[in-house]
Amino acid sequence: MPTYIVLLGPPGAGKGTQAKLIAEFTGLAHISSGDLFRENIKNETELGKLAQSFIIKGELVPDDVTIGMIRDRLSRPDCKGGALLDGFPRTTVQADSLAGLLAEFDGKVNYVPYISGSESTLIERLSGRWTCKAQGHIFHEKHNPPQRTGVCDLDGSQLYQREDDKAETVIRRIQVYFTKTAPLITYYRERGLLSEIDGAQPVGKVNADLLSILRQ
Ligand code: AP5
Ligand code: MG
Secondary structure, eight states: OOEEEEEBOOTTSSHHHHHHHHHHHHOOEEEEHHHHHHHHHHTTOHHHHHHHHHHTTTOOOOHHHHHHHHHHHHTSGGGTTEEEEESOOOSHHHHHHHHHHHHHTTOOEEEEEEEEOOHHHHHHHHHTEEEETTTOOEEETTTBOOSSTTBOTTTOOBEEOOGGGSHHHHHHHHHHIIIIITHHHHHHHHTTOEEEEETTSOHHHHHHHHHHHHHO
């Protein structure tokens, strides 16, 4: 049976940071809905143009578009053994669709680690984040600075600040998270899948907590 992990948490909680570590450790495909949208924006696809109009305002991309994109991604051969979903689902409609989708692949959601974070922590994390242009590697000017300013340690590409990390957009993203995504905490808790992790801890400690959940 394939293994599917849903990483839940507010913007800036550390989902992407942890997903990269966990994907390396487990060999599971890392599917970040945000990265997929950003790739489409970079390639100027129709999906990218549509997604951009929502992302720059801090709003969610409509469910049907997002679900279609994830369906395509999950159908690729590298997801045969399962996947680590980062940023999807983000609404109960998406969560219900995911359950149906995974059933098509003879799977189900197996784990939902929820990385929590206070609003002040999230704002500080997002305002100091630097992202690699080529592959989305994640740095922070204070907590995880690159060796050379503006250059990715892992692939040498340029680092940039995400357009949706501007202060006013960050505030909107957090509001949207609380109204549309936070209900998934109860959704997955009721299904016996949720495990909460304190995202205010250092990266290594969050990672250790995550791995211990996945070993259960
Ligand atoms: P997305 O790209 O998914 O953004 P997000 O959910 O807002 O989350 P972030 O990527 O900002 O944060 P993260 O939790 O990954 O934190 P990170 O590890 O980078 O989505 C972007 C947009 O796309 C959405 O707003 C929406 O418009 C659209 N979208 C995406 N999915 C969608 C969906 N399913 N439906 C509809 N629309 C969708 O860490 C943040 C910073 O903190 C980094 O600098 C990092 O170095 C640092 N850091 C991480 N962990 C720690 C730690 N433990 N201690 C100290 N620093 C840390
Ligand atoms: Mg992310």
